[in-house]
Amino acid sequence: KSSRHYGEFKVALGGENINLKTLRELCFNGIPFEGGIRALCWKILLNYLPLDQTLWESFLKKQREVYSQFLKEMIIQPGIAKANLGLSREDVTMEDHPLNPNPDSRWNTYFKDNEILLQIDKDVRRLYPDMAFFQRPTEYPCQLILDPQNDYETLRRRVEQTTLKAQTVNRNRSGVTNKINRVSSPNSGMNEIVGPIYYTFATDPNSEWKEHAEADTFFCFTNLMSENRDNFIKSLDDSQCGITYKMESVYSMLKDKDLELYLKLEEQNIKPQYFTFRWLTLLLSQEFLLPDVIRIWDTLFSDQDRFHFLILVCCAMLILIRDSLLAGDFTVNMRLLQDYPISDVHTILTKAKELQDNS
Numbered sequence: 216k217s218s219r220h221y222g223e224f225k226v227a228l229g230g231e232n233i234n235l236k237t238l239r240e241l242c243f244n245g246i247p248f249e250g251g252i253r254a255l256c257w258k259i260l261l262n263y264l265p266l267d268q269t270l271w272e273s274f275l276k277k278q279r280e281v282y283s284q285f286l287k288e289m290i291i292q293p294g295i296a297k298a299n300l301g302l303s304r305e306d307v308t309m310e311d312h313p314l315n316p317n318p319d320s321r322w323n324t325y326f327k328d329n330e331i332l333l334q335i336d337k338d339v340r341r342l343y344p345d346m347a348f349f350q351r352p353t354e355y356p357c358q359l360i361l362d363p364q365n366d367y368e369t370l371r372r373r374v375e376q377t378t379l380k381a382q383t384v385n386r387n388r389s390g391v392t393n394k395i396n397r398v399s400s401p402n403s404g405m406n407e408i409v410g411p412i413y414y415t416f417a418t419d420p421n422s423e424w425k426e427h428a429e430a431d432t433f434f435c436f437t438n439l440m441s442e443n444r445d446n447f448i449k450s451l452d453d454s455q456c457g458i459t460y461k462m463e464s465v466y467s468m469l470k471d472k473d474l475e476l477y478l479k480l481e482e483q484n485i486k487p488q489y490f491t492f493r494w495l496t497l498l499l500s501q502e503f504l505l506p507d508v509i510r511i512w513d514t515l516f517s518d519q520d521r522f523h524f525l526i527l528v529c530c531a532m533l534i535l536i537r538d539s540l541l542a543g544d545f546t547v548n549m550r551l552l553q554d555y556p557i558s559d560v561h562t563i564l565t566k567a568k569e570l571q572d573n574s
Contacts, residue, residue: 221247228252233259233266242517245510251421253513257412260516261435275427282430286359290370332370338406343505348414355426407500408443409436411508443498443522461495461526462487468530472570476537483545490552494529502532507560514564524567531566532557 224247227238242260246253258264265274343349412435416428424431466487470477493501498515500508511528518524533540535557540548557563 220244221249221252224252224256225250228255231268233268235259235266239517239519243514246513248418249420251419251424253509254416254419254421254424257415257512257516258431258435261438263431263435263438275431278434279427279430282433283359285433286357291359335406342406342410346505348418349410353417353429355428357429404497405436405440407497408439411500411505411512412436412439414505415509443496458492458496459488461522462491464526465491465495465529465533468526468570469533471574472530473534473537476533476540479541480533480548483548485545485548485552489549491529494532495525498525499528502555503558503560507558510560511564514567524571527567527570528563531563531570534570535563535566 220241223241227233227241238256238259242256246256255264259266263278264271409432413428413432416431416435417425419425419428466477466480469480498508499511502508503511515521515524515528532555536551536555539551539556543551
């Protein structure tokens with residue numbers, strides 16, 4: 216089956232103009248990893264690559280230039296400026312110095328950025344700590360950043376310095392925790408979504424694609440998040456697109472599909488936000504092992520209304536453990552939902568598809 220499946224993908228991706236509908240139907244049932252097919256399909260499904268293959272070469276060249284321009288503006292130029300300032304000590308003036316409380320102070324911005332950097336550093340270290348891939352250096356490090364000609368402060372060095380400073384501050388005022396260590400991150404969750412995309416692109420057997428995994432991940436992630444951003448924006452919360460609405464849709468769908476189970480959860484006062492917040496905002500990336508997350512994402516990305524399909528998947532996950540939930544009390548059930556017991560994602564996707572067909 217697998218080789219026939221692979222052949223169907225080769226055909227679907229072979230024409231000059233890709234038929235998106237056909238490709239979506241194929242991807243819905245899982246995408247083969249061989250030959251870099253999954254990485255390629257994700258780039259199409261996430262609206263990164265155009266459907267006309269003759270445009271790919273020039274398009275990718277342009278996007279990768281745009282990405283290196285971003286790096287120059289966001290990381291390298293501020294880093295060079297900081298290194299130059301640091302040398303001349305002109306950065307500490309009567310008007311602007313590290314203790315300047317003025318929010319417009321350049322120093323203030325620098326420290327704020329440092330807090331975010333530290334949080335990113337922590338998040339990155341926490342991402343799949345038991346997977347070798349995420350612990351070893353990349354085969355294609357960013358040459359721009361490693362260029363020895365650039366005598367500037369890299370992000371890595373900034374993180375190391377800031378961490379050192381934070382530790383000294385902590386020791387000096389024993390008993391008073393330093394603010395830097397408990398900065399609450401607006402970005403938590405981003406790394407869990409970037410991780411599987413980057414992993415998929417950076418393990419692409421085709422080295423020409425693999426080399427640019429970072430840039431391609433950036434654009435695909437941006438596209439996905441611009442669709443998903445309503446989940447992260449507080450002000451949209453009560454509107455039809457906010458996360459509250461999505462969490463409640465899981466329950467309203469459950470009520471429709473399995474009234475008994477719905478009433479049981481209601482009776483135990485198990486609110487959807489207790490567990491569906493994480494399921495929905497992180498696209499289930501925390502509930503399953505990475506290969507299974509990637510398999511779920513094949514289907515999610517291929518569905519035209521991917522966030523609606525995600526709600527079907529959440530609903531399927533509840534119905535599949537209905538017997539345990541109906542038998543359990545609040546504590547047992549919360550544990551089941553926080554640490555979901557079924558690891559076979561095929562069963563879950565089949566159930567979600569069945570719910571979709573019956574709606």
